[in-house]
Structures are given as C-alpha cells and as structure tokens.
Amino acid sequence: xxxxxxxxxxxxxxxxxxxxxxxxxxxxxxxxxxxxxxxxxxxxxxxxxxxxxxxxxxxxxxxxxxxxxxxxxxxxxxxxxxxxxxxxxxxxxxxxxxxxxxxxxxxxxxxxxxxxxxxxxxxxxxxxxxxxxxxxxxxxxxxxxxxxxxxxxxxxxxxxxxxxxxxxxxxxxxxxxxxxxxxxxxxxxxxxxxxxxxxxxxxxxxxxxxxxxxxxxxxxxxxxxxxxxxxxxxxxxxxxxxxxxxxxxxxxxxxxxxx
Amino acid sequence: xxxxxxxxxxxxxxxxxxxxxxxxxxxxxxxxxxxxxxxxxxxxxxxxxxxxxxxxxxxxxxxxxxxxxxxxxxxxxxxxxxxxxxxxxxxxxxxxxxxxxxxxxxxxxxxxxxxxxxxxxxxxxxxxxxxxxxxxxxxxxxxxxxxxxxxxxxxxxxxxxxxxxxxxxx
Numbered sequence: 278x279x280x281x282x283x284x285x286x287x288x289x290x291x292x293x294x295x296x297x298x299x300x301x302x303x304x305x306x307x308x309x310x311x312x313x314x315x316x317x318x319x320x321x322x323x324x325x326x327x328x329x330x331x332x333x334x335x336x337x338x339x340x341x342x343x344x345x346x347x348x349x350x351x352x353x354x355x356x357x358x359x360x361x362x363x364x365x366x367x368x369x370x371x372x373x374x375x376x377x378x379x380x381x382x383x384x385x386x387x388x389x390x391x392x393x394x395x396x397x398x399x400x401x402x403x404x405x406x407x408x409x410x411x412x413x414x415x416x417x418x419x420x421x422x423x424x425x426x427x428x429x430x431x432x433x434x435x436x437x438x439x440x441x442x443x444x445x446x447x448x449x450x451x452x453x454x455x456x457x458x459x460x461x462x463x464x465x466x467x468x469x470x471x472x473x474x475x476x477x478x479x480x481x482x483x484x485x486x487x488x489x490x491x492x493x494x495x496x497x498x499x500x501x502x503x504x505x506x507x508x509x510x511x512x513x514x515x516x517x518x519x520x521x522x523x524x525x526x527x528x529x530x531x532x533x534x535x536x
Numbered sequence: 537x538x539x540x541x542x543x544x545x546x547x548x549x550x551x552x553x554x555x556x557x558x559x560x561x562x563x564x565x566x567x568x569x570x571x572x573x574x575x576x577x578x579x580x581x582x583x584x585x586x587x588x589x590x591x592x593x594x595x596x597x598x599x600x601x602x603x604x605x606x607x608x609x610x611x612x613x614x615x616x617x618x619x620x621x622x623x624x625x626x627x628x629x630x631x632x633x634x635x636x637x638x639x640x641x642x643x644x645x646x647x648x649x650x651x652x653x654x655x656x657x658x659x660x661x662x663x664x665x666x667x668x669x670x671x672x673x674x675x676x677x678x679x680x681x682x683x684x685x686x687x688x689x690x691x692x693x694x695x696x697x698x699x700x701x702x703x704x705x706x
Binding site: 382385386424427428429431436437439440508 | 653684687688691694695697698701702703704
C-alpha cells in the first residue's frame, strides 16, 4: 500500500470514528431542491468540519465558528465577511488557475516567471511594489503545485483525472468553500438570511450548468485544492471525503442528482 | 512542427571499466600462474585440485570481461543517433536498445495508455506503456543531462499523453 493510500484510508477511518458523517439537523427548515443542491456544492468542506448537511445552520458552536473564521479566513466582522465572500464569488483561486493553466501547458518553464509578470502587470493596477511581488510569488508557487499534480490526481470512483477535467476548471473549489463560509458567517450573524440565500443561488446557478454530475464537480474541487496546496497528506484526506460522498448510500450526492 | 531536443545518453562508467580490468587481470593471472589450492583463511577447497582453481579464476575473469563488453555495446547502441530525445507536437523520438542495436523509435503521445512516475530519488524514472506500439520503456532520470531536462520530459508526457492513466509512486 502506498503512503498516499494509507493516509487516505486512515483519514477515512478517522472521519468515520471521530465524527458523525452527514449530520442531520432535526430542526432544519424546508428547503427547495435548488437550495438543497446549493448546500451540497459545499459538501466536501462541510464534511471536513462536521457541519449539518441539510440546513443553513452548521451546528457548530460559536467559539469554533469564530476561531475558524478568524484563523483560516481572517473574518472578524460583517465587513470582512462580505469582502471574503465577494472575493470567493468573483475571483477565488480560479482567477489564478485560469491564466496559469495555459502558461503551464504552453510555455517552457524557463519563461514562466516572465509570462506571469507580463500577465499580472497587464491585468492589474497594483498600488505598491510589494503587492505586485506578492502576487507574482503566489502565482509561481501555484504553478509549481500545478506542475506537481497535473494529470496525477485520482480517486477511487473517478480514477485518474484526464486533461479535460483540468480544462473544466476549479470553480467547484471556490464556490464550495463560498457556500460553507457563507453558512458559517450566517451562524455567526455576520450576514443575514437573504445574503446567504443570494450566495446559495449564485453557487447553484454557476455549478448547475458547469458539471454533468457530482462526480465531475468533485474532480473540480479536488483539482482546485491541489492547485492551492499541492500534493500533501491533507489532500488525501479531502479525496477520501469526496470518495465517501460519491459512494455512501446515505450521502446526499448518491441520493440526489446534481441537476 | 515545433520540436525540442533533450540530451539523453548513457555513460560508459568507471565501475564498468574497473570490472573489465579485474576480469582481464584474473584471466592473465590464471594463465601464467599455477594455482595449487583455493584457500581463504581457514577455509580451503581441497576437493578442487589443480587445474580447477586456474579454470575457475579464468572463468570468473572471462565472465567479468564479457559483462563489460556487453555493457559497452549496450551503451554504444543507447548513444547512437546523436544521444537525444526529440519532442514534437504529436510524438517524440528516442533511441531504444534492441539486442546490441540502437533503434530509432517514434512514440505518438496518443498511443500511450499508462505512465508511472517513480519519484524515489534513488530510482527516479518514468515508465511509459504504449501497447499498440509494443512499447514498455523506462526512462531513467540519470540518463538525462540534467534534472531540469528530465522534469521537462516528464511534464511533456503529462501534458500530451491525454489517453494515459498517470500514476506517481515512490
């Protein structure tokens, strides 16, 4: 058994024994099929934090929510919540992915840095040199992640990911996180119900036409995760959660179609 | 058509030459000296009287010499055709060793069905399987001029072998 496979199995076991999968909120309000589907766009992330699978509320306590939002998202108030959610919706990591993938596929590595600089300088108005340098370094780091994981990702259900899967992009990664962060912000009363429903509606409309089924969407999420952090143990854990969602009989992904 | 060339060669190697010299020395020694007994410390092979020690040493020397010649010929075949891999848009060319001949081989990226990339630093290599061409071949990272050239080759395969299952092992 390879190390990756071992850690994936251990991660699945850990998830199975340490927390209940697919937590049901008994007090959940009735949701439309679109609203349910939108919730499940964030199912991988939601399972990662053991949130309810069937409601706007996550079921996490306020301290956990506050710590997670601040530590991982730098969200401390309504303004920072709005900024982050807007960024995920409009830009996310797909902004980088969409210009870095063609560079990776078509350009020699020796020219990557110049191509990245050209693109970023031509398409942004940086207020400082530091800001530009940060963006350049971040892009080069993401390119390395892409180089490391391109065409080598796989899961037990879909098998090896093909070039077409990478061409489809990583919108599921951005919007899946947007849904869960939106729910966490709603629980913390940093956004109201109408704002959360707006987020869910945006996610549903973007994902609904973009993927044929949950399996295709899962690949987009996993490619996005690998693009962001490279191949590491936590990626194996994410893939394990996605495999369970695609396989378990009590998973919403096996009970309901994406479309 | 855009093409790019990477240096891909096999070195003759110092160890191979040393083994060959040891072989020749063993053969020479056994030819001009009478060896009465094979003995090492308290162990002696008394049941092998002269001329068997000479025959055995000569045989070992001959084996080492033939092994060296075999490796030299394989290396010569490997390095025929200008020691390079030529990467094209649709295919790549390299020299494959068949027997003691270097055979120029062209592989269409679309015919590759499986790729296994071993990232272990001691055994870094990429194995390519193209059954329709009868090809199953391992490209050793050490046979490339630099680590960068090897990585370029791996990246090219990952990008263009669009029908292949690609696995990483370590």
